[in-house]
Amino acid sequence: MEALFIYLIKSSGLIVLFYLAYFLMLRKETFFNSNRWFLLAGLITSVLLPFVFITKIIWVEPAATPINWSNMPMTNYTEEKTFEDYLPIITTLAYGIGTLLLLGKFAFDFYSLNAVLKGKSIQQQADFKFIDTKENVAPFSYFNTIVYNSALYTASELENILEHEKVHSEQNHTIDVLISRLFCIVFWFNPFIWWYKKAILQNLEFIADSEATKKISDKKAYQITLLKITTYENCVAITNHFYQSLIKKRIVMLNKNQSKKWNSWKYALVLPLLVAFVFLFQIKTIAQEKTNENVSKSARDVVTTINKNFSDEELKKKAEFFKKEFNCDLIFSEIERNSSSEITGITVNYNGNLYGNGTYKQHSSNAIKDIYIKHEGGKIDITDAEIDAKIKNDRIASSSDKTLSIDKEIFINGEKVSQNDMDKLDPNEIERMDVNKKNNQQEIRIVTKKFHKTITENDIYINGEKADKNELLQLDQNTIDKMDVNKKEKTIRITTKTNTQTFNDTNIPAPPTPPKFPDGPMPVAPPIDMSKLPAPPAHPSNMKDKKAMAEFEKKMKEFEKKMESFEPDMSAYEKEVEEVMAKREQIFEKEMAKYEDAMEKYRDAMEKRNN
Incomplete structure (x- = not known):
């Protein structure tokens, strides 16, 4: 409403x-x-x-700081009804x-x-x-x-x-x-x-x-x-x-x-x-996070999965993603499906200026194994699920053995964890993994399938406004004042410290009230005695009868002269009404000018306050 x-x-x-x-x-x-x-x-x-x-x-x-969900105050959401509700x-x-x-x-x-x-x-x-x-x-x-x-x-x-x-x-x-x-x-x-x-x-x-x-x-x-x-x-x-x-x-x-x-x-x-x-009033502002200009897209590591249940539309979106992010062409062809619409055969070709050319195929009578398309270190690699699990575990183990002078931070579902926690994670439970590198800092962000499902099934509200899961993941944990989870309504409601301060701020300028057009009694129209109104003469039936026409013109002049006697009263009434309306218009115009000045001051005050 x-x-x-x-x-x-x-x-x-x-x-x-x-x-x-x-x-x-x-x-x-x-x-x-x-x-x-x-x-x-x-x-x-x-x-x-x-x-x-x-x-x-x-x-x-x-x-600046990722959300550590384990340190957030979590309470069961209970709503107390107030007059505002x-x-x-x-x-x-x-x-x-x-x-x-x-x-x-x-x-x-x-x-x-x-x-x-x-x-x-x-x-x-x-x-x-x-x-x-x-x-x-x-x-x-x-x-x-x-x-x-x-x-x-x-x-x-x-x-x-x-x-x-x-x-x-x-x-x-x-x-x-x-x-x-x-x-x-x-x-x-x-x-x-x-x-x-x-x-x-x-x-x-x-x-x-x-x-x-x-x-x-x-x-x-x-x-x-x-x-x-x-x-x-x-x-x-x-x-x-x-x-x-x-x-x-x-x-x-x-x-x-x-x-x-x-x-x-x-x-x-x-x-x-x-x-x-x-x-x-009709400007819809959308906030988008800046990408790291010091880390090019070609240096970002991405792992994406294709399984047997992918539709043609989903394959198309994967190809569009790699084209947009890495300027790499992914071409899916020779797609075969069984009676359950599962993919049983597929050929993947990729080519790009940085990656060269390559082809990957899976064709059998059974549904295909999960296919992992990886962008790592500026290179494209395509493997199936069995090979990928080994590569992923090798990569995790290798990263823990390196003695490079790189600070590493690992986050699983927004919570900062240790290398040991990451080693225990089942690779098949990973929904998405992003690795960002900047100077001597490495950040690994992992979202599991379970957590992804949880935030997808719940409606998220930040400071009373509905938000999506990306806004939730991007929110700085230091700004969160309270987070309430209502399992019955399937909602997550977050109140930030900034919003609390704004809500309690009693110095919010009040907008001016627009003026109303002055009203009041109007002059009363002069009464007209209908009995004294003269009746116009009847027009002669014979237009060629000069005598009758002369008599008619004479009577018309008398009629018009009598009618003119009514005009002074109407003219005086009209003048009186115009004077009243003119005064009210002047008052209204002055009030409107004051209102416009007040609105300018109100807009300036709000702009200063927001900045």
Whole structure:
């Protein structure tokens, strides 16, 4: 679950990044369609980018002191439950409950939608399905279905409403609504996702208003329709509905001049922020031990075994190993197997600039004996198991008789042993043996088959993080504070002294808290007396009747003059709202600047502390 929560936190951070970019730079622009794709791209990026990692390799010095396992404090692992142990469970339960509640609300909204649509008469026109309901609901669209109550509106108002809803249907705005709802369910704990959803829905209304007014001759009549619809607040949550509480912003956007094309450069500003996110949080560091530059690969002794059960893939890996380590070509050919897939015959050819050429063969009716391919002293030697045992024992005995001035250290399964212990070891029990030579120091490291099996069957954790067997063997014994073995859970848990000091360090700098956008009461929109709204004059049926047309134009001028009486109140309200939002934006920008400075100091403090 820890990996899941880290993923949710990273995705939430990206959602915040895209929302702030939209709010601070794009929300006042009239690039409505571009804003739609920008907001959707933000959601998709927040889901996918946390999976993208850049691998960084750090070369570290080899462990100065090998691990002497016999001196390590070994205890049976017993875990005492603390509040920190229960915290992941509590967090998981809280997140799960919140998610389930929102999923239930989502399902209920579908049920409410089905209740509205069920049993209604559908009128098909082109690609649209129209449902004229008698229920007191605001007009809405769901994919290509448009629902309205014609009894609540005049013919001209209904025309405006349907043009608006057709835009929602044609451009599949329902998909945006559903996606934003699903993100709210998954990221419900992030307050920015709710503002993000509101921004998506608001922008969809801008798009529908902009496209609808292109097909409507009377723009003012459309705005009057917007004001009238505000009285019908009953709507279905998962649909594109004509009513929106931000009616003032929609009217402002309808009358706003088109943004200049060069302002589209603002979209590109999010790219360096995404790059910064990747380099700050998506770098996966892998530590690799440096090889000894004073000892060439050709001087390293290696013994590798091939037995009767080797598959073709395993033989291929052996050949790749010798090619990589010693630039020696091993070629396995004439491979024969019995009914049990055991190797009964094999030919091994080797050649290389340092080794010359050679061939080894085993062919019989029975399974082959173990084959030992050795790289010793810059030379390749291939023998079977019987010959190898004698050679290995001779080599061990010979090394004890030498009087060379070379210091020798022998380690079996990480434990330092004597020459006598090595002499007693059965060669057939050896899984791997590495011999390293450096100046007057010789180091022999042996891993037995039993020990290899033990560390392979157990999960290894170093300072709480899962590690592999190579990391375990490379760990410096002087840094180990405690090692607990839990046979029941099949785990080996190691705590180093460095980690203990870090855990108890109370001077760890705390990261700053990001600011929240100021909230508070908004100015109240001026009340509109619907009874005083003048009705537009009816258009003459006979366009050639000059007298009727003159009378119509006269009445239209009177109508427009009366409509202008409503504009001062709306203009004053708009100015008041803009002043409030401008002050809040200034406060938020100052807080963001302080937050960015604090983050810089926090990063510097953490970097100094880690170094």
